[in-house]
Amino acid sequence: MTAETKNMVTWRSLNTALHDILDDTPEAFVLGEDITTWGTGGGIYGVTRGLLEKFGRDRVLDTPISEEVLLSAVSAAAARGTRPILEIMYSDFSFLGFDGIINQAAKARYMFGGQFDTPLVIRTNGGSGIGKAAQHSQSLETLFAHIPGLEVVVPGTPGDAYGLLRHAVTTDNPTIFLEHKNQYYDRGPVDFAPIPFGRARVAREGQHATVVATQQMLARSFAAAEELAADGIEIEIIDPRTLYPLDMDTIYASVGKTRHLVVGHEAVRDFGWGAEFVAQTVEAAWDKLDAAPIRVGGARTPIPYSPPLEEAVIPSKDDFVTAVRRSLA
Template identity: 70%
Template sequence: MSNPQQLTIWRALNSALHDAFAEDPDLMIMGEDITTWGTGGGIYGVTRKLAGSFGKDRVRDTPISEEALISAGVGSAMAGTRTIVEIMYSDFALLGADGLINQAAKARYMFGGQFSTPLVLRTNGGSGVGKAAQHSQSLETLYAHIPGLEVVVPSTPNDAYGLLRTAIKSNNPTIFLEHKGLYYDKGPVTKELIPFGQARIARPGRHVTVVATQLMVNRALEAAEQLAEEGIEVEIIDPRTLYPLDMDTIYSSVRKTRHLIVAHEAVRDFGWGGEVLSNAVQECWGALDAAPRRIGAARTPIPYSEDLEAAVVPATADLVAEIRAMCNASAQQLA
């Protein structure tokens, strides 16, 4: 597309759904209040006008029962209908964990590839909008750990559109995690499909590699702007999908910068950042001038209080301090 549209993330997702529904007459979506809430498009407007354009047989409101909703979606996909399930908050998807983890993720393997499960579970996670402990978790590592699931974590409007279109075309169950704090971020959308397992270099640099997703991409970019004034050039890698995970792009960057920091909003302990660091140490040990570091949220539920929430989740200042300290330590060691 020669002149990309300028869209917010929620509008990019809405556009992706409209285009996918127009392309595939059998595609369907199910969720709670996805035709009735607010503007008639769910709590964040992503399904706006879908029912009016494609009918309520394909855009279905469901009872408030995530376990039943997810299981129905899994069954629909196993029966051959490409199906999207919208869950209001990713925290509630845990109620349907059996359908996702014990059924959808394992079906192709257990039945010898006789059928696939073309399911997309769309939901949102993350903090920053005062939703407190049961509506603000970042659970992407949990899903990335499960064989059979694809896990998508878009951070820009263009990625939201392109990755959702790819997710819908996938024959594998896909967890598509949107970030509630980024829905109104605006940017160009080319309307091109984006392959899974292909990281994006959000900012080129030569002194330190920062791997980050979603909200942390924005904060890493802010940190990089500040550090550029000190002569520190930060390269920022956005994986876009946690499974499949594009480690080759990360390896290439680490071999260039010789430093690695991973930043995610999820709790630091046992997060996906540890997986990236472990792989990088195994493959790039000789190229590293300093031990890799990881930044994540404190090991606590997300508080409701705005000030406490900000204290729990890594801030731009935390990234600035960590990057600066790593680069200064390496400079002193090499001096």
């Protein structure tokens, strides 16, 4: 680490990013349900802690429990020249306001001929692992990535959480910023620099197979890498960091070296974003592959409340090990 780098947990890196954004960006403000009143005064995961005391109620707003209203309101506020950062308590609740996201924010620039932008950030969380059950644990990133006009961010480390959020508030497009609820206490280095969208990260160098994974699956792919390395198999791990814009060039370069591809995500495997990576690789780099790409994904079922069942329906370290071995067989 450099002198400017600190080890932080993810919720603290996000909290620091919000403090820095409000310091640096006068037109930015933060709003959401219970973001100043829950628990320690920082929302359910602590991310907005201390903002009210420093910036006041003109820039840090608790809101009514009405996602439909909130998501339409921030779209209008962004069109008027502000840069709202809205926290939706769980990504599952965004369904209540899909019109504001998909029919308003995502389409406004196009439908009005570029007369204004909608520079808003919708911060929320997804994923399983802490017993929140079927209506609070979904991985919805593919739904958002399918919509033209939205930028979709899936940070997998504390450093990426800080850097990608700092960049998110500078773009002129609506950004869906999907944190993972089981990673708020993950610890790692943060260097306090913005990270532009559309730049994947080579998280681990390897030569035998490329594994593309995000968030909780990124950690499991690292565990798989350790087991495979004991048998002389070195996998290269790519973290896309954003699903739109999507950096396929980094994937192609890695596949050109390893000639094998495994894509893994926690979301249901069927119709998931992993299929998009596979399709683009097959279309653009078919000659670089020595075997068919393999997808690893969640079971086609709601997330159970029972911890053993919850764990059973999402990919494990062993699933990644099996997929890599199958690709190399």
